[in-house]
Amino acid sequence: MAEKAFQDYYPDELSHCYGCGRLNEHGLQLKSYWDGDETVAVFHPRPYHMAIPGVVYGGLIASVIDCHGTGSASAAAYRAAGREMGTDPGFRFVTASLRVDFLRPTPLGVPLEVRGRIREVKERKVVVAVTVRAGGEECARGEVVAVRMPEHMMPGRTTA
Numbered sequence: 001m002a003e004k005a006f007q008d009y010y011p012d013e014l015s016h017c018y019g020c021g022r023l024n025e026h027g028l029q030l031k032s033y034w035d036g037d038e039t040v041a042v043f044h045p046r047p048y049h050m051a052i053p054g055v056v057y058g059g060l061i062a063s064v065i066d067c068h069g070t071g072s073a074s075a076a077a078y079r080a081a082g083r084e085m086g087t088d089p090g091f092r093f094v095t096a097s098l099r100v101d102f103l104r105p106t107p108l109g110v111p112l113e114v115r116g117r118i119r120e121v122k123e124r125k126v127v128v129a130v131t132v133r134a135g136g137e138e139c140a141r142g143e144v145v146a147v148r149m150p151e152h153m154m155p156g157r158t159t160a
């Protein structure tokens with residue numbers, strides 16, 4: 001059986017995210033996995049994910065870093081707790097902070113390798129450093145501060 005991605009463990013009501021929701025047919029549907037102590041995702045930009053001809057749009061790169069970071073945060077929280085992903089109660093994270101540095105133009109037409117390193121795991125906060133490589137060259141890097149999703153953000157909840 002093929003390995004499940006972190007995002008495949010998200011419950012249906014949290015699977016509509018533009019960057020990583022498996023139920024969002026218009027989204028990027030990013031899939032992230034463990035690779036030893038690092039996390040990895042491979043994303044194939046479409047021709048329309050363009051900034052200028054031949055170059056990937058920076059906002060797309062930021063989205064990929066964002067969702068790889070929050071997915072990695074969830075996986076890291078489960079790993080730190082010694083629990084299997086998908087078991088209840090869920091470790092669900094949203095982005096508190098997203099920093100992106102664009103190091104060089106990211107070429108369109110080749111897959112992007114997105115790698116995460118877990119910098120910090122606390123009960124309510126996980127910090128993930130992320131790199132994006134195209135054709136083996138590092139084109140962007142960033143950092144995601146992910147915080148446990150507050151109860152009031154859960155779909156169907158309207159009170160703070």
Ligand SMILES: CCCCCCCCCCCC(=O)SCCNC(=O)CCNC(=O)[C@H](O)C(C)(C)COP(=O)(O)OP(=O)(O)OC[C@H]1O[C@@H](n2cnc3c(N)ncnc32)[C@H](O)[C@@H]1OP(=O)(O)O
Nearest residue numbers: 010014017070074090091092093094095096097125145147
């Ligand atoms: C498995 C299913 C998954 C399912 C999840 C599926 C969804 C995928 C989501 C994809 C990613 C998104 O786009 S999510 C959507 C975009 N994000 C949002 O809408 C979030 C909006 N912001 C908020 O609701 C809030 O600001 C929070 C929840 C993020 C944080 O508020 P809070 O709960 O009051 O946080 P607070 O106690 O002050 O801080 C907690 C810790 O985080 C740090 N912290 C807080 N904000 C920041 C910040 N901007 N920059 C740096 N650090 C920060 C604090 O210093 C502290 O660290 P320390 O002192 O403990 O060290």
